[in-house]
Amino acid sequence: MNLKTPGDTMPSATSEMLDQCTSGELVARLALIVGPDGLISSPAELLVYECDGYTMEKNRPEVVVFPRDTAQIVAVVKLCNELCVPFLPRGSGTSLAGGCLPVGGGVIISLARMKRILEVDLRNRYALVEPGVINTWLTNRVKGQGWHYAPDPSSQGACTIGGNVATNSGGPHTLKYGVTVNHILGVELVLPDGRVMQIGGPVEEAPGLDLTGLVVGSEGTFGIVSKVWVRLVRNPQGVRTLLGVFESVDDATATISEIIGAGIVPAALEMLDSLILRAVEEAFGFGFPLDAGAVLIMEVDGVEAALDGEAARIEAIALRNKARHVSRANTEAERMLLWKSRKQAFGAVGRLAPSYCTQDGVVPRTRLPEMLRVITAIGKKYQLRIANVFHAGDGNLHPILLFDERDPAQVGRVMEASHEILDACLAFGGSVTGEHGIGVEKISFMSKLFSPDDLAAMVRVRQAFNPGGLCSPGKMLPTAGACAEPSAVNQLRPARRASL
């Protein structure tokens, strides 16, 4: 068969993309680049790479390669161009939006073996890392010296810096410290045609356009990031972590509004509702009251001299908003357990149901009480249990829809309920994703968020980087560029629940 050339419509299934012969050639030539132990291509091994943390849609890649350096990425990308095979990068596969889903099949370029911290320069407040470095490794590396890497997604023990760059990841502490883009100084990018380009770097504000800011959050559609200069941040002198227990979600959200309104900038402001509390308590035994309507984790940090005063103000606000009680984490161990409970809440959800789907809507934070009531109503309407654990200070919700994916009827209801929740976020003036990305999951929402003219401008920018459309086809934008049509993955094909 003839291989598809850019400009053709890309078929959905890999089997149509490459016949046996070409597939054999692809694998053999990739092996010459990365070595026989640098790739996997047997169907059994490829199962893991059919999806990421978003398990509602799946598609098998032709092959997964594990390059060890930029030169190998370049060679892989050039080969993909020669054979007109689509390719996309993958970190740890923790995306909750299908960011690593190989929509057009083809080659997954796993950055798992590019995991070196190449340089740490505290005097100049940066580190240079390879994209496969796990988020927490970086903070662990500089911990004893009083520095850290600020973006802290809940999956930070597993997710990679490269993945964080692709999705512009957030995390609890982004409320004060900003999201990933605020901490990336530059990247080395392998362009979809194989050229290597340094964008930005350790020195701020290089002349010209801020391409670093554009590449962060581009979900792998501009090329493969092969090195990252990240900004490191001094640790705060002190921290106070408070736990507020509330009878109702409404009281907790009223507290959030008042804290922000009072001009306090907490380091983090996180909410857990009663359903998620039950799962977390079973998993970690922190001592959360199981009869509470909601709890808030409220953290302030900074110069010691002001912290007790700030903590007291927060405590007073919570009590004024009918908190049952407010307690402080008295030791660092207690604080770490509290944060572990929060950050691993998603994992604990496995105790509540065999499958779950996490949403990532955002509303203006003053609309949180209304939005949470809408979520409750949607849960009732579709007979689904929905747990909530989220970045309340940012108005960034993570409703977790619980279901059993072996039951197609439930899967259908989850999809409909998810869409209704995201529509409600838009109606409140918000967004369908605060930090997980569009991926394939929310691609149908792009035309609700943006006009055709808005999207056309974004397509033009993608054309500048990725004119052939071979790199990460079918992601982010509803019109997927020259080579592919939108989301070609079989919808609603329930399969195994991927491990998170």
Next chain:
Amino acid sequence: MAEYSRPILDFENRPLPVHAPATQEEMGEMVRAAAASGHAVYPVGGGTRLHLGLSPRRSGVVLATAGLNRVVDYPARDMTVTVELGMAVSTLRQLLAAEGQMLPVDCPNPDHATLGGLLATNGSGPGRQGYGTARDYLLGLTVIDDQGRLTRSGGRVVKNVAGYDMGKLHIGAMGTLGPLVQATFKLKPKPEAVALALISLAEEHLQPFAETLFGSATRPFVTDLLSPGAVSAFAAKAGLGLQGWLGVVAFDGAPESVAWQLATLQDELSRVTRAEVMVPDHFSSAWDALISLHGPQGTMGLRIGVLPGDTVGMAQTLADWAPKAGLMAQLGAGIVTAWGEPQPIQEPLPSLVGRLRQLALARQGWLVVIRSPAGSLKPQAMYGGPRPDTAIMAEIKQQLDPANLFNPGRFPGDI
């Protein structure tokens, strides 16, 4: 329409005609009309930073944004604001101050400078170390494309990763990718207390001063160093009697935090210098004087970026070469701004700029000429040669503005 601080752009010594649309849609129509008649479009805000960039390459029209100055939405409790970008920076500042909030991107001449100009030129001031720059506050942006259509990116909530972050592309693009007409900003609460600390320094104490701040237990949001030439300008504007090198440090936060940090800094610096930390009584006049140093001064102006640890070295080298020059080193960001009068007798300007740029490049940095006597430098000398990513910048320009409608010639590298 706003008064402009100097003649608006001209082409071949003839001032370009100025149109001032009253609405975003009207501006879109003007862009369409210009495109149809083959004219270029030069968007202009308050005209306070027109000295940045090169001269227009072809004839066209100036589209002034002054008529676009409405508040679209200010949900203060959400700490975001959506405004049209012809609004003066000081107008927004007053609006926000009434709610105890701020957009912490400083700007000289705020009564004339517009928010659109601030974004287009990526303006920043002394607070960038603690607060960051415009890229850290822009949530959503509306620009006019080459067909005259309003195109939007981002949104109105504080966290949003839907779609490409086109706003980042337009910050500092000098309007070359289309006129900026509306934006949503993330806001911060005004700190309860602020204080400025001024420290007179002998030249041998400059590096130790920088290292003390680097290792300090305090968390200043400004750590600047001013050369004697800069101090005389600063002192005159602030009404303070100062001379010689000056360290400038600022703290914000709760009063007890600010007080503790001032005391701690004094203690830490006592190991370096016997100079007293001086805290001016009137914060705002000293602060405004400091911000004004970020505005145009002298007939020659340079901006240099290096690694933070190299900032003092870079500033001292410049001071050795041009003892009278005004120099402001932002120690946390690694940015040195220099201004003064060129002395072409000693060394031709292109050669001097070339030598200084080599020094910056050797430190992984960059050098941009932000102001120079007309005709004294070629475009290449102002911005330096192409960088690794210049090719993709040109490709983006080609995609978004294939007819080179917006600001032709004003930005280097065919952007």
